[in-house]
Amino acid sequence: MTQSLLEQGRSFLKDTVRKTVDFSATAQSRGIGPPPIEKPFAEGTTRIDLPPQTGGWKTIHGIDLKTAIQNRRSRRTYRDEPVTVEELSFLLWATQGIRERIDEGHAYRTVPSAGCRHAIETYLCVLNVTGVARGLYRYLPLEHQILLEGTDDRLAQRIVGAAFGQVSPGEAAVTFIWTAVPYRMEWRYGGAAHKVIALDAGHVCQNLYLACEAIEAGTCAMAAYDQEAMDRLIGVDGTDEFVIYLAPVGKVAG
Ligand SMILES: Cc1cc2nc3c(=O)[nH]c(=O)nc-3n(C[C@H](O)[C@H](O)[C@H](O)COP(=O)(O)O)c2cc1C
Numbered sequence: 673m674t675q676s677l678l679e680q681g682r683s684f685l686k687d688t689v690r691k692t693v694d695f696s697a698t699a700q701s702r703g704i705g706p707p708p709i710e711k712p713f714a715e716g717t718t719r720i721d722l723p724p725q726t727g728g729w730k731t732i733h734g735i736d737l738k739t740a741i742q743n744r745r746s747r748r749t750y751r752d753e754p755v756t757v758e759e760l761s762f763l764l765w766a767t768q769g770i771r772e773r774i775d776e777g778h779a780y781r782t783v784p785s786a787g788c789r790h791a792i793e794t795y796l797c798v799l800n801v802t803g804v805a806r807g808l809y810r811y812l813p814l815e816h817q818i819l820l821e822g823t824d825d826r827l828a829q830r831i832v833g834a835a836f837g838q839v840s841p842g843e844a845a846v847t848f849i850w851t852a853v854p855y856r857m858e859w860r861y862g863g864a865a866h867k868v869i870a871l872d873a874g875h876v877c878q879n880l881y882l883a884c885e886a887i888e889a890g891t892c893a894m895a896a897y898d899q900e901a902m903d904r905l906i907g908v909d910g911t912d913e914f915v916i917y918l919a920p921v922g923k924v925a926g
Pocket residue numbers: 744745746747748838892893894895896897
């Protein structure tokens with residue numbers, strides 16, 4: 673590894689970049705309206721309503737926060753048991769659910785985000801969820817729905833391949849695949865956008881860990897994957913949107 677690569681990496685972690693960014697030149701400062709809160713979708717696409725929190729989520733009994741934090745660990749082996757659609761609904765709400773819509777370009781969610789920009793999208797590789805056919809889906813936080821992105825008979829093999837052979841995404845009931853849509857953060861912060869997107873992803877995944885503990889499920893953060901293969905799997909362009917993190921989820925012994 674060259675010295676400059678290490679320097680680049682260390683510099684990415686610092687906030688020195690803020691001193692070099694001309695914030696008066698960001699899209700927001702130039703009066704350009706905010707990008708959409710969630711990636712738009714075409715009418716007529718297959719969308720599935722998720723059981724809303726207002727319905728009570730009767731099967732989600734929960735555990736206290738101290739127990740969830742104490743029990744949390746990375747879990748890479750799962751029982752051959754489905755996750756229910758109500759549990760999936762709970763996990764999506766816990767990781768990206770909308771708390772309050774502020775205006776056209778802003779909404780508070782269950783996780784924090786720098787400048788409330790929320791530059792992350794959630795894709796799902798569904799292999800074993802009750803009431804949801806196998807396939808690739810995208811979460812629509814505003815609608816609290818999942819949208820079918822595609823199907824593939826070799827989904828399990830393909831996701832394992834794209835995860836550099838790590839087997840848990842192929843054995844999981846569902847894998848959360850998070851992408852960054854950088855412009856959503858760049859609109860406000862320009863060149864200072866990128867570190868905070870990575871920080872935001874940490875909050876999202878931590879909520880998934882804790883929420884999994886509440887439903888006798890487990891997860892494992894994964895940052896090692898084949899970038900191009902994973903982008904191809906979910907059908908994003910790798911430039912304006914690309915995968916940054918993933919986490920398989922499956923049932924574990926209670
Ligand atoms: C940013 C990040 C990336 C990780 N990437 C992987 C990964 O690609 N594969 C994996 O098996 N575990 C991965 N892990 C899980 C760590 O190995 C795990 O958190 C660590 O060993 C501590 O164990 P614990 O989570 O059970 O406390 C990752 C964790 C984090 C936070």
